[in-house]
Every structure is written in structure tokens, then in C-alpha cells.
Amino acid sequence: MRLGILLELLSSCSDAYSTGKDGVTMSSVSEAIGSLITPEIRAFFITIIVIIALFYLISIIWVIRDSYLRGANPVVWGLISLIPYLGAFAYAMLRPPMLLADRDEQDLDFTLKQRELMKYGECANCGYPVEREYLMCPQCGTQLKNECKSCGHALNPEWKVCPYCCTPTR
């Protein structure tokens, strides 16, 4: 008799546990979530996360490579670019304006131009670069060369004969 009551009590307890109010609510909520998150939605979110992560990685690579090409410190900028998106954005704002290759080319251009000018020399009075055929300094008006009376070529003052037309200079 006693055992029978005890068994009845135990079974009623387990029934209450499995069909309890909390249990029902929990399972219905998880079911609702499960029906909301379809495989398509999950794939969509995973794709977005992968794209965001990829852009982050690409931004780091871009910063390191670009800072190297522009002669900035790639280690420092690489570390700054680890701040997602903000680092790369800061680099884009502050990076050196010119690529190293371009800068080298510009330096070379400048050197070549200088050399070109050196070939012709400069005004003895003011230092202005002058070309071979200049009779007068374009800047200060100093007479640089004599003009051949016969052919009009510019002649060095020490020349006794015009090398273009063989006319004696005096």
C-alpha cells in the first residue's frame, strides 16, 4: 500500500517535470528560432561575415604594400591597419602623396635637366642658366658672346675666327 502511493507520487512528479510550463515555453522558443533561421538566412549571414573579414584582410595587405611603395614605414602602418577599417582609413588619409618610383623618376628628371643646363653653362654675372647660342643673359642683360657679323652665330669672346663661316672676328 505504501509502495503504491510512493510510485504514484514519483510518476506524477516526472509528468509535471516533462510537461511543466517552463519546459513547454523553452521548447517553443527554440522551435520558433529554429524555424526563423533557415539554412538560407544562415548562409547569407556567413557570407556577409566572410566578406567583412576578407575586406579587413585585404585592407591590411593594401596598407603594408602601399606604405612600402611610398617609402612610409610598412611595419608601423601595418600595425595601425590592424584596427579594423579605421586603421586603413587613417592610412588612406595620411599616406605620402607620391609613390617612391614616381619620386625617383622626378628626381632623375630634375638631375637630367640640371645636367642639360650645365652643358650650356650659366651667366658669369648672375648665375642664370644660359644656352650656347645666347648672346646676352636673359635675366641680367650681360653680354655673354659676340655675334658673328657674317653668319650671326654666337661666338666665344676668345675665338679669332667664326667656326661656322670662317670669317675672322676682327
Ligand SMILES: [Zn+2]
Ligand atoms: Zn645674367
Ligand SMILES: [Zn+2]
Ligand atoms: Zn660666322
